[in-house]
Amino acid sequence: MMKLYGVIGDPIAQSMSPVMQGQEFQQLGIHAHYQPFHIKPKDLEDAVKGMKAIGVEGFNITSPHKTAIIPLIDKIDPLAEAIGAVNTVVREDDQFIGYNTDGEGFIKALQADWKEHFDNERVLIIGAGGAAKAIFYTLLSKGIVNIDICNRSVERAEKLILDCPYQGNSTSLSLSSAEAELGNYDLIIQTTSIGMYPDLSSSPISLDALRSDTFVSDIIYNPFETAILTGAKQKGAQIQNGLGMFVYQGALAFERWTGIMPDVERMANTVKKQLGGKIC
Incomplete structure (x- = not known):
């Protein structure tokens, strides 16, 4: 049957x-x-x-x-x-x-495209919606604890951190603060819908301070390469879409x-x- x-x-x-x-x-x-x-x-x-x-x-x-x-x-x-x-x-x-399985799926993809172990890396999550929550909670549950969150509403990012039952070293940031501190991060995870059709040229943050050795991931996969990924690639960073x-x-x-x-x-x-x- x-x-x-x-x-x-x-x-x-x-x-x-x-x-x-x-x-x-x-x-x-x-x-x-x-x-x-x-x-x-x-x-x-x-x-x-x-x-x-x-x-x-x-x-x-x-x-x-x-x-x-x-x-x-x-x-x-x-x-x-x-x-x-x-x-x-x-x-x-x-x-x-x-x-x-959303957060664990993200981690598996990250390990396949970047590195197997990244426990000590500094992470920035852009966005504070459902996808950000799944990724944030799952990363913390696996022992990746140095994770900051930036969002248009800093209060929403702060709530996401405060409500999490897993312990970590996390700070909520405004988008402008995150842009200024971008060089401090080894991994940047873009979880918003910015960059999807029809706003294909839009990016949630400026990448002026991005380091060339930072890994940049965007959970969008249609288009395959969003504006933030194009910008990161132009600065020499390794990139990953959401596929x-x-x-x-x-x-x-x-x-x-x-x-x-x-x-x-x-x-x-x-x-x-x-x-x-x-x-x-």
């Missing part, structure tokens, strides 16, 4: 997960289907009950359901509970268990469902082919 997996969101047509995950099931000879489900917020509770009733083995969650789904599932992993968001659900017996994070978070979900770690490079190539070189 074919096993059923999927992804829920509103909207969902833009999701790259069905083609990426579906291709891996096929390549690995796993008799399974990965289905996108367009679920409106008002229907979320009924949808979760329905997915359990029809025997769905696991599913991903995208916007706007990552937080709203928490009270609707049976158990939640401690890190996902701390982050306050679930992006992966695994069926264990008759229970739905929630996880968050690796997206692929690894999906691969980690796949592993939780099947016990098999899929071919990450093949998954990345599947997404690139699906995007077809488009930048918006």
Whole structure:
């Protein structure tokens, strides 16, 4: 009997997960289907009950359901509970268990593209939204503690730091303060939507003080190279877009469902082919 997996969101047509995950099931000879489900917020509770009733083995969650789904599932992993968001659900017996693989996916991509160990590096996160929270909490949970956060609203960055249950050495900064201190950081992580279509020429901060040996990561992957990455590359810095994070978070979900770690490079190539070189 074919096993059923999927992804829920509103909207969902833009999701790259069905083609990426579906291709891996096929390549690995796993008799399974990965289905996108367009679920409106008002229907979320009924949808979760329905997915359990029809025997769905696991599913991903995208916007706007990552937080709203928490009270609707049976158990939640401690890190996902701390982050306050679930992006992966695994069926264990008759229970739905929630996880968050976003932060761990980011770390896996960073290790693949930069270095295996970066515990002592100084890190700056740009932004204080949901993606920043997942990355910040996961980095701290892994022992990377020298992490500052800059945001247009310094109060929001400060709240993110104060609310975190993991200990670290963190300061909240304004964007202008971060720009002035940019040379103090070894790793810069851009987590805002600035640089996506239609603002392809926009960058969240000035890179005038950027060191050439700093690693700059932007979690956006469409376009493949945002304005901040172009600017960083021009100053000699090593850069990374968000494709690796997206692929690894999906691969980690796949592993939780099947016990098999899929071919990450093949998954990345599947997404690139699906995007077809488009930048918006």
